[in-house]
Amino acid sequence: MKPGRKILVAAVAALLLVSLFYFPLRRKFSLHEGALINSGQSKRNAVIFFVNQDGKIVGRDTEIVSGATVLDDIKSLITQESLARAGGLLNAIPVGTAVRNVFIDENKCVYIDFERSIIDRHVGGTEGESLTLEALKRTMAENFPELDSMKLLVEGKELASLAGHISTRLKLKVK
Amino acid sequence: MKIKILLLLLVPVLLFPDHLKVMKVIIDAGHGGYDGGAVSDYGIREKDVTLEMALLLKKHIEGATEPPITAILTRSEDKFVPLIERVGLANKSEGDLFISLHMNASPTKRDSGFEVYFYDSTGDAETAAVAKRENEQDGSVENKDRNNPLFILWDLAQNEFSKESSGASDIIQSALDGALNRNADTTLKLRDRGVKQANFLVLNGMKMPSVLLEMGFLTNKNDEEKFKKQEFKERYAATIADAVREIRQKFDKKSAAGR
Numbered sequence: 001m002k003p004g005r006k007i008l009v010a011a012v013a014a015l016l017l018v019s020l021f022y023f024p025l026r027r028k029f030s031l032h033e034g035a036l037i038n039s040g041q042s043k044r045n046a047v048i049f050f051v052n053q054d055g056k057i058v059g060r061d062t063e064i065v066s067g068a069t070v071l072d073d074i075k076s077l078i079t080q081e082s083l084a085r086a087g088g089l090l091n092a093i094p095v096g097t098a099v100r101n102v103f104i105d106e107n108k109c110v111y112i113d114f115e116r117s118i119i120d121r122h123v124g125g126t127e128g129e130s131l132t133l134e135a136l137k138r139t140m141a142e143n144f145p146e147l148d149s150m151k152l153l154v155e156g157k158e159l160a161s162l163a164g165h166i167s168t169r170l171k172l173k174v175k
Numbered sequence: 176m177k178i179k180i181l182l183l184l185l186v187p188v189l190l191f192p193d194h195l196k197v198m199k200v201i202i203d204a205g206h207g208g209y210d211g212g213a214v215s216d217y218g219i220r221e222k223d224v225t226l227e228m229a230l231l232l233k234k235h236i237e238g239a240t241e242p243p244i245t246a247i248l249t250r251s252e253d254k255f256v257p258l259i260e261r262v263g264l265a266n267k268s269e270g271d272l273f274i275s276l277h278m279n280a281s282p283t284k285r286d287s288g289f290e291v292y293f294y295d296s297t298g299d300a301e302t303a304a305v306a307k308r309e310n311e312q313d314g315s316v317e318n319k320d321r322n323n324p325l326f327i328l329w330d331l332a333q334n335e336f337s338k339e340s341s342g343a344s345d346i347i348q349s350a351l352d353g354a355l356n357r358n359a360d361t362t363l364k365l366r367d368r369g370v371k372q373a374n375f376l377v378l379n380g381m382k383m384p385s386v387l388l389e390m391g392f393l394t395n396k397n398d399e400e401k402f403k404k405q406e407f408k409e410r411y412a413a414t415i416a417d418a419v420r421e422i423r424q425k426f427d428k429k430s431a432a433g434r
């Protein structure tokens with residue numbers, strides 16, 4: 001065997017060996033990612049949450065065109081919740097709140113990364129904060145039952161609280 | 176030798192029983208400085224109402240109480256004080272009770288009234304998991320999960336006082352219910368929304384019985400109007416001060432029973 005071919009064989013063998021260890025790990029993640037991918041562009045029924053005039057969280061049915069992944073759907077639902085509503089419904093998520101990014105970790109925790117608008121436009125108060133958190137939790141629980149918890153970020157950074165009251169530093173249970 | 180030291184340490188406890196000790200109440204005026212908190216439609220800012228109420232409460236708590244009660248403010252002017260510093264100041268001052276004052280806000284203008292909160296971290300997925308593990312273990316330091324982020328254990332500090340915090344919340348709620356909610360005088364009447372629990376940042380790591388009082392809604396016109404009137408604010412602060420005296424009596428009875 002030529003020395004050049006020997007090196008090639010050794011390299012291929014090494015690659016095979018590495019992939020034996022690597023792929024089981026990768027597969028775990030890719031399986032998880034696979035579960036996030038929507039099959040084709042289809043319409044999907046969902047529930048979004050608002051506050052009624054009596055200060056209670058109420059759900060409203062909606063329909064979305066599924067994006068490429070579940071992450072797109074989450075972003076789309078929160079965006080719908082931050083649009084001003086007619087019919088006496090108020091926003092638990094401040095009007096004009098923008099979501100920068102959504103991702104999910106291997107512990108079924110969804111990270112929602114907001115623009116600063118969620119804190120700048122927040123009404124404040126413990127009740128105001130509770131309603132926002134409740135609406136987000138219920139949006140996740142009703143539409144994405146596979147999720148266990150959520151974590152709020154603002155501009156990519158951990159958020160201590162929405163308006164100085166309830167802690168959002170840790171993952172919040174959604175179930 | 177160790178026994179002698181222990182006996183020496185016991186002397187002050189024997190000479191000055193708990194019921195004679197000076198109670199220290201830490202009063203926390205919510206928000207401040209660039210953090211204005213909630214704002215009413217007419218521009219009344221939460222940070223100003225909380226500071227005014229904190230100063231009034233201090234006056235009512237310290238006046239004519241024997242043995243005296245000392246009130247320490249986490250801020251006495253319009254400045255921003257980080258929440259962690261408020262916790263630090265309260266713990267360093269070795270307070271016996273922490274009261275954080277806030278004004279509430281809601282997307283609906285109908286929400287009105289006061290609510291009294293104490294700490295609860297069970298909504299946190301991580302804290303709940305650590306608390307569960309800690310409860311399952313025997314509680315000795317050696318058995319605690321050393322890999323937990325310190326802040327989670329810090330969060331659990333207030334859990335040790337949950338019974339006292341709950342008791343203090345009940346007393347404050349009941350006093351305000353009597354003086355305001357059940358008052359026939361409409362200029363004083365304020366809805367009682369009860370005692371609730373939530374995971375407050377300012378109560379994380381607090382090593383004393385603690386409550387957070389949402390005194391009323393700045394987003395509700397009737398509530399807001401009341402907080403413009405001096406008589407209402409004086410009555411409100413005096414009622415909390417009465418509740419604090421009642422809390423002291425309750426704590427004293429408990430520590431006397433424990434001796």
Ligand SMILES: [Zn+2]
Nearest residue numbers: 205212277278
């Ligand atoms: Zn506040």
